[in-house]
Amino acid sequence: MGDVLIAALPMAWADGTFSTEEKDALHRMLMNPAILQKDRERVYSFIDSQQSFDEILKTDLLLDRKNRNTSDRPSKQEEVKHRLLLCVAWEIAKADGTISQEEIALHDRMAKALPTVTPEAVREIRRLVALESGVDIKQRISIVKGDITEQSVDAIVNSADTTLLVKKSNRLLAWFAGRERPTVDSAIHDAAGSELLKECKTLNGCAVGEAKITQGYNLPSQWVIHTASPVWNNGSAQEDLRLSQCYHNSLNLAQQHSIRTIAFPAIGTGSYQFPLEKAAKIAISEVKEFLDFNFNLEHITFVCFEEEVYQSYCNAIEECF
Numbered sequence: 001m002g003d004v005l006i007a008a009l010p011m012a013w014a015d016g017t018f019s020t021e022e023k024d025a026l027h028r029m030l031m032n033p034a035i036l037q038k039d040r041e042r043v044y045s046f047i048d049s050q051q052s053f054d055e056i057l058k059t060d061l062l063l064d065r066k067n068r069n070t071s072d073r074p075s076k077q078e079e080v081k082h083r084l085l086l087c088v089a090w091e092i093a094k095a096d097g098t099i100s101q102e103e104i105a106l107h108d109r110m111a112k113a114l115p116t117v118t119p120e121a122v123r124e125i126r127r128l129v130a131l132e133s134g135v136d137i138k139q140r141i142s143i144v145k146g147d148i149t150e151q152s153v154d155a156i157v158n159s160a161d162t163t164l165l166v167k168k169s170n171r172l173l174a175w176f177a178g179r180e181r182p183t184v185d186s187a188i189h190d191a192a193g194s195e196l197l198k199e200c201k202t203l204n205g206c207a208v209g210e211a212k213i214t215q216g217y218n219l220p221s222q223w224v225i226h227t228a229s230p231v232w233n234n235g236s237a238q239e240d241l242r243l244s245q246c247y248h249n250s251l252n253l254a255q256q257h258s259i260r261t262i263a264f265p266a267i268g269t270g271s272y273q274f275p276l277e278k279a280a281k282i283a284i285s286e287v288k289e290f291l292d293f294n295f296n297l298e299h300i301t302f303v304c305f306e307e308e309v310y311q312s313y314c315n316a317i318e319e320c321f
Contacts, residue, residue, distance in 0.1 A: 001084070004084045005039070005088060006043055007062055007089075009050075013050055015100040016102070022096055025095035026043075029088065057113060062082065062085070062114070082117050086122060086125050087129060089110060090107060090125060104255075104294075123292070126292065138321050140297075140300060141287060142299065142302070144302070145306075147305065148188070148303040149190075149220075150220065151303060152221070154222055154223060154262060155213075155221050155263075156262070156263045156265075157224075157262065157264045158185055159266075159270070160229070161185070164203055166185050166188075166189040166197060183270055195215075207228060209245030210228060211225050223254075223259060227247075227250050229268035229272050230243055230268060232268070243283075247267070247283055250262075258296065260299070262297065263300075264283065265303055266280070266304060269309065276309060277312050280313045280315070281316045283302065283313070287300050
């Protein structure tokens with residue numbers, strides 16, 4: 001266990017700060033009765049040296065040559081050691097209540113350097129550490145009735161088309177459809193002002209399921225994340241997958257920009273006619289999976305303009321959890 005703790009130590013100063021909370025978390029681990037005194041002393045000596053993970057990789061700390069078989073494949077003991085390392089490193093990373101981009105990048109690099117750990121195992125490790133910590137994912141999700149342009153969050157998501165250029169015809173389309181409001185796209189551009197369209201023109205469009213980010217301009221939110229929603233075609237064009245990608249890529253983009261709070265509309269359920277119940281289940285499932293192993297996003301809000309949409313999302317969250 002001493003080797004595992006030493007190999008996990010670079011996570012403590014990955015973001016440039018060895019916080020009090022991280023020191024406390026490490027101390028609690030070292031006080032485990034299963035850890036020998038000589039291992040505690042080894043760990044403390046490595047703390048003083050503050051070696052990088054690259055330096056530790058050059059040592060034999062993560063190897064188990066004694067128990068390797070003749071084909072030089074990793075032993076079962078090595079597999080256990082590597083999984084423990086990722087558990088301990090993630091525990092240290094989240095000790096201060098936030099996980100920085102530097103810590104996420106280091107954890108990803110640790111996982112790639114360990115041949116015994118699959119990406120699926122990494123996601124499960126992060127999820128289990130969150131559960132052990134008593135993190136209630138459901139409390140980080142809200143469903144509200146309202147106008148997305150009025151949300152006081154770091155970023156709102158725009159359900160756009162592939163050009164990312166709001167069309168004047170959207171207003172006519174809404175009128176012919178018997179709606180009293182423009183599309184989400186039009187409403188966001190109206191509230192943000194003309195500078196938003198100017199920036200969108202520099203982005204060269206966006207593929208269906210992808211996401212791009214701009215400033216929020218006159219909106220309460222600092223950022224707008226634009227994602228190109230799929231048009232429903234009776235499920236014959238991988239619409240479910242494309243809608244999942246809209247949420248996944250928007251959330252990844254939010255994480256890259258250190259966004260803490262974000263609001264989504266009911267992507268694709270307006271003029272693109274994605275079935276409401278199906279869209280709600282996809283939205284909640286994607287957000288839940290993301291929050292299972294990402295701590296930087298503190299809160300996600302689904303903003304529903306109409307009662308029917310609100311009820312569908314409420315039903316979906318109860319079903320998902």
